[in-house]
Amino acid sequence: MTRRKPEDLRSHRWFGNNDMRSFGHHSRASQMGYSRADYLGKPIIAIINTWSDINACHSHFRQRADEVKRGVLQAGGFPLEMPAIALAEVFQKPTTMLYRNLLAMETEELLRSYPVDGAVLMGGCDKTTPALLMGALSMNLPAIFMPAGPMLSGHWRDQKLGSGSDVWKYWAEKRAGNLTDAQWGEIEDGIARSPGHCMTMGTASTMTSAAEAMGFTLPGAASIPAADSRHARMATDTGRRIVDMVWEDLKPRDLVTAASVDNAVTAVLALGGSTNSIVHMVALARRAGVALTIDRFDALARKTPLVANLRPAGKYLMEDFFYAGGLRALLNDIGDLLELSARTVNGKTLGENIASAEVFDRDVILPRDKALVASDSLAVLRGNLAPDGAVIKPAAAEARLLKHIGHAVVFADYNDMAARIDDPALPVTADSVLVLKHAGPQGAPGMPEWGQLPIPKKLLAAGVRDMVRISDARMSGTSYGACVLHVAPESFVGGPLAFVQDGDLIELDVPARKLELKVSAAELARRRASWKPPEMHYTRGFGALYQRHITQADQGCDFDFLEGIAPTAEPEIH
Numbered sequence: 001m002t003r004r005k006p007e008d009l010r011s012h013r014w015f016g017n018n019d020m021r022s023f024g025h026h027s028r029a030s031q032m033g034y035s036r037a038d039y040l041g042k043p044i045i046a047i048i049n050t051w052s053d054i055n056a057c058h059s060h061f062r063q064r065a066d067e068v069k070r071g072v073l074q075a076g077g078f079p080l081e082m083p084a085i086a087l088a089e090v091f092q093k094p095t096t097m098l099y100r101n102l103l104a105m106e107t108e109e110l111l112r113s114y115p116v117d118g119a120v121l122m123g124g125c126d127k128t129t130p131a132l133l134m135g136a137l138s139m140n141l142p143a144i145f146m147p148a149g150p151m152l153s154g155h156w157r158d159q160k161l162g163s164g165s166d167v168w169k170y171w172a173e174k175r176a177g178n179l180t181d182a183q184w185g186e187i188e189d190g191i192a193r194s195p196g197h198c199m200t201m202g203t204a205s206t207m208t209s210a211a212e213a214m215g216f217t218l219p220g221a222a223s224i225p226a227a228d229s230r231h232a233r234m235a236t237d238t239g240r241r242i243v244d245m246v247w248e249d250l251k252p253r254d255l256v257t258a259a260s261v262d263n264a265v266t267a268v269l270a271l272g273g274s275t276n277s278i279v280h281m282v283a284l285a286r287r288a289g290v291a292l293t294i295d296r297f298d299a300l301a302r303k304t305p306l307v308a309n310l311r312p313a314g315k316y317l318m319e320d321f322f323y324a325g326g327l328r329a330l331l332n333d334i335g336d337l338l339e340l341s342a343r344t345v346n347g348k349t350l351g352e353n354i355a356s357a358e359v360f361d362r363d364v365i366l367p368r369d370k371a372l373v374a375s376d377s378l379a380v381l382r383g384n385l386a387p388d389g390a391v392i393k394p395a396a397a398e399a400r401l402l403k404h405i406g407h408a409v410v411f412a413d414y415n416d417m418a419a420r421i422d423d424p425a426l427p428v429t430a431d432s433v434l435v436l437k438h439a440g441p442q443g444a445p446g447m448p449e450w451g452q453l454p455i456p457k458k459l460l461a462a463g464v465r466d467m468v469r470i471s472d473a474r475m476s477g478t479s480y481g482a483c484v485l486h487v488a489p490e491s492f493v494g495g496p497l498a499f500v501q502d503g504d505l506i507e508l509d510v511p512a513r514k515l516e517l518k519v520s521a522a523e524l525a526r527r528r529a530s531w532k533p534p535e536m537h538y539t540r541g542f543g544a545l546y547q548r549h550i551t552q553a554d555q556g557c558d559f560d561f562l563e564g565i566a567p568t569a570e571p572e573i574h
Contacts (some may be wrong), residue, residue: 003247003248004246004247004249005253006041006042006325007281007282008043009041009043009044009246010115010116010117010119011039011044011115011116011117012041012045012143013115013573014115014573015029015040015115016038016040016041018216019571021256021574025115030459031267037391038078038250039078039098042076042077042078042556043058043076043077043117043118043243043246044077044078044080044115044116044118044128045072045076045077045078045079045080045116045117045118045119045120045239045240045242045246045249046082046110046111046114046116046118046119046120046568047065047068047072047080047081047082047119047120047122047239047245048082048084048107048119048120048122048132049061049065049081049082049083049084049109049330050083050084050085050086050087050103050122050123050125050132051065051083051122051360052083052086052088052185053176054086054088054091054092054271055086055087055091055125055190056088056090056192056539057088057089057124057125057148057151057195057196057197057198057204058086058123058124058125058128058195058290059120059195060148060195060196060226060227061122061265062150064122064231064232064235065081065122065233066147066491067232067233067235067239068120068122068146068235068236068238068239069081069239069350070236070239071235071236071237071238071240071241071457072120072239072240072243072440073239074236074239074240075083075240075242075243075244075394076243076264076485077118077239077242077246078352079239080114080116082110082114084103084106084107084110084132085099085102085103085106086125086128087099087100087103087125087126087127087128088125089125089126089127089204094444094445094448095446095447095448095449096111096125096126096127097127097474097557098445098446098543098546099127099446099534099542100127100130100131100134100280100557101131101546101550101557101558101562102123102131102132102542103127103128103132103133103135104130104131104132104135104138104562105559105562106135106535106564107121107131107132107134107135107136107139108134108135108136108138108139108568109135109152110135111135111136111139111141111143111211112319112568112569112570112571113571115201116141116329117141117142117229117246117491118141118142118143118144118242118245118246118421119136119141119142119143119144119242120143120144120145120146120238120239120492121133121143121144121145121146122146122148123145123146123147123148123570124147124148124149124197124204124208124226125148125197125204126197126202126203126204126207126276126477127203127280128148129147129204129207129208129210129211129280129285130280130281130283131285132145132205133145133216133252133287134284134287134558135146135397136252137252137253137256137284137287137288138287138536138562138568139568140251140252140253140567140568141244141251142236142242142245142246142248142250142251142252143216143245143251144216144217144218144238144241144242144245144389145208145211145217145221146217146221146234146235146238146344147206147208147211147221147222147344148195148196148197148204148208148226149196149197149201149213149222149224149225149226149227149228149231149559150196150197150199150204150205150226150317150318150319150322151163151192151193151194151195151196151197151224151225151226151227152196152226152227152319153168153195153197153199153319153320154190154191154192154193154199154200154226154425155190155193156187156190156191157186158390160317161187161190161191161313161522162198162199162312162317162478163192163198163199163200163202163363163477163478164192164198164200164202164312164476164477164478164530165200165312165478165479165480166191166311167191167478168187168452168478168479168480170184170187172408172454172460172465173247173457175229175422175454175457175458175460176457176461177407177461178378183278189540193223194226194227195226195227196225196226196227196250198227198308198477198478199208199225199317199318199319200311200317200318200477200478200484201271201272201308201310201311201312201313201314201318201477201478202274202312202476202477202478203274203276203277203280203472203476203478204475204477205222205273205318205331205477206268206271206273206274206276206277206375206424206477207223207274207276207277207280208222209222209223209267209268209273209274209327210264210265210267210268210277210280210281211264212262212265212267212327213260213267213268213327213331213338213350214255214256214260214261214342215255215256215260215263215342215343215344215350215534216252216255216326216344216345217238217343217345218234218237218238218241218345218346219328219344219346219353219354220234220326220327220328220357221238222325222326222327222355223232223318223321223322223326223327223328225318225319225322225429227367228322233347234271239451241285241345241401242344244457245345246348247404248322248347248408250343250345250347251525253288253565254287254343255342255344255345256284256285256290257270257283257288257290257341258333259289259339259341259342260339260342260343260350261281261285261288261290261292262296262300262338262339263338263339263350264281265277265281265292265296265297265300266300266304266334267330267379268281268302268338268378269297269300269326269378270304270305270307270308270330270337270377271306271308271330271394272280272306272308272312272313272314272372272377272393272395273377273378274476274477274478275391275392275393275403275474275475275485275486276419276475276476276477277295277380277477278297278378278391278486278553279347279447279486279553279556279557280556281297282294282554282555282556283556283557283558283563284406284556284563286556286558286563287558287563287565288565289564289565293318293554294389294554295380295389297378297380297391298378298379298380298513301375301376301377301378301379302375302377303337303372303375303377304334304337304377305334305368305370305371305373305375306371306373306377306395307330307333307365307366307367307368307371307372308321308330308364308366308372309363309364309365309366309372310364311478312396312477312478312479312480313372313373313377313393313395313396313480314365315363316363316370316513318408319402320361320364321364321365321567323356323360323364324359324360324361324364324365325357325358325359325360325361325365326357328353328354328357329354329357329358329359329360329365330365331350331354331357332354332355332357332358333359333365333367333368334368335351335354338350338351340453341538350408350411358438362498365467366516372395373394373395374549376394376395376510377393377394377395377396377459378391378392378393378394378491379391379392379393379510379513380513381484381510381514381515382510382514382515382519383507383514383515383516384469384521384524385487385496385497385500385506385515385516385517386484386487386488386495386496386497386498386515387488387489387495387496388488388489388495388552388554389486389553389554390470390484390485390486390487390488391479391485391490392482392483392485392508392510393475393483395481396479396480396481396511397466397481397483397491398465398466398481398482399465401467401468401508402482402483402508402509402510403508403509403510403511404431404433404468404507405505405506405507405508405510405518406431406432406433406480406505406506407431407432407433407502407503407505407506408432408433408435408501408502408503408504408505409424409426409428409434409435409502410435410437410501410502410504411434411435411436411437411453412437412438413436413437413443414436414438414439414450415437415446416446417436417450417453421454421456421457422454422456422457422458424458426456426458426518427502428456428458428459429459429461429478430462430464430466430467431467432467433467433468433469433470433506433508434467434468434470435469435470435471435497435500435506436450436451436453436455436469436470436471436472436474436516437471437472437491437492437493437497437498437500438475438492439451439471439472439473439490439491440472440487440488440490440491440492440493440495440552440553441490441550441551441552441553441557442490442492442493442547443490443492443493443534444473444489444544445474445537445538445546446546446548447472447473447474447486447553448473448474448475448555449473449475449476450473450474450475451469451471451473451474451475451479451483451484451485452471452475452476452479452480452481452483453471453483454468455467466481466482467481467482468482468484468506468508469481469483469484470483470484470487470506470508470515471483471484471485471487471495471497472485472487472488472490472491472492472495472497473485473486473533474486482508484508484515486553486554487515487553488552488553488554489552490552490553492534493552494528494531494533496524498531499517499519499524499527499528499531500517501527504517504519505517505518505519506518523533532538545559546559549561551563
């Protein structure tokens with residue numbers, strides 16, 4: 001492999017001359033306490049750090065950034081920590097999904113506008129992983145991802161608690177009158193007890209695992225719990241490796257191919273990963289020029305077994321998964337479904353990276369003949385209610401609901417649902433289909449995780465714990481239930497969901513991949529003719545930019561002007 005020379009470095013344009021502009025660059029570096037020997041002729045590494053006081057998942061990133069810097073310095077590079085917007089999943093409203101593309105833009109522009117040769121991307125909390133990778137792919141400088149790692153398992157009395165999944169579970173029991181306020185408080189205090197992202201197979205663990213399967217992390221990095229000392233050592237190893245990646249000129253688009261994207265999707269399916277991965281992977285792949293569609297997810301799902309016994313589909317948590325061998329072991333188990341020659345950031349192939357991995361607990365990483373489900377851990381539905389597709393996670397639903405016909409109970413928006421869902425007079429039965437409108441990319445706005453509509457209180461009291469629910473929203477990867485999501489086109493832009501009325505019959509047939517509104521085409525046309533487009537939510541700022549340029553769920557919810565592989569213009573050095 002031909003290694004680059006110091007004068008080939010991108011940062012040489014800023015620091016390699018002796019003109020007046022370089023004087024300013026050198027003098028300001030001196031102002032920060034650096035001499036030319038610290039940085040001149042060395043790879044300058046941006047450490048894109050999404051730490052913030054408001055982001056609990058990344059609360060250890062101050063320390064991890066220092067550990068990454070140590071590795072960069074050891075390898076002969078010069079680290080520059082650059083803070084980027086924190087997408088704090090629980091706190092940011094209306095949803096972090098509204099700001100995923102903002103972080104992607106910020107990442108691209110930080111790498112474009114400053115004198116850096118490569119980047120370490122520090123993320124993990126749901127939207128940070130795809131956002132950082134999207135920005136890095138568009139800029140296409142050498143980049144490596146450092147995942148935040150899952151938090152330690154939660155505990156309540158004799159029960160292990162998983163973030164999100166057990167919140168929904170015990171909240172339902174509280175609403176049903178089976179849990180006291182004091183018990184609920186104990187769960188609140190015990191469910192999140194260390195730094196790190198959700199320790200269920202939610203969107204965070206799904207996307208960091210997808211990043212590893214796609215070749216963006218060091219082998220095994222995504223499975224290490226955030227609080228484990230091995231995570232700190234991985235951070236330093238990541239810092240060392242990025243310096244060599246710069247000399248080798250190993251860039252993101254060298255890694256992200258149709259084959260490596262298939263590897264990532266297959267990993268998601270074998271893990272029972274979040275439905276959110278569909279939106280994120282479509283957007284991410286298109287930034288690399290890979291035309292991933294939602295139908296490719298469905299095609300791969302038909303032949304991929306769900307072998308990770310992890311909540312919400314299964315029993316265990318990410319800490320257990322790590323001790324059982326982690327992602328490397330799972331990928332080795334399903335190696336015949338992967339393209340093992342795909343390149344990764346450490347310079348080796350995926351096959352080389354997983355060849356020595358072993359499974360240490362066969363109840364956590366199941367043998368394929370005992371898979372949670374043999375196939376279809378995700379499914380893409382189509383029909384007159386979702387012409388451009390909708391998604392469901394069959395493994396997380398009660399099997400009896402996967403073929404179902406019921407009368408619609410319609411909510412105009414989230415506020416309408418919240419006001420009426422527990423009304424004793426609500427005309428709902430266990431066989432009803434709950435429908436939520438105006439929860440999509442434009443409608444909410446931002447496509448929040450409202451898709452796991454609550455079961456009406458009177459049905460909870462009667463023992464009902466799942467029913468068919470349909471929306472153009474997303475659902476937390478930690479959620480579960482017979483929830484049809486990402487209905488496209490969304491209701492806000494005049495998709496068929498906008499025309500559903502109370503009492504309409506809706507048919508869900510997951511084996512047939514069908515979602516049908518049992519209303520005639522003539523009646524639908526009549527309803528469409530009387531429909532009036534709603535007003536936009538924003539008139540200024542990022543929100544206005546978002547609403548003008550956001551694509552629909554089946555297209556990845558990216559900005560239309562950011563898709564594709566058009567080069568990011570290099571700045572003039574004046």
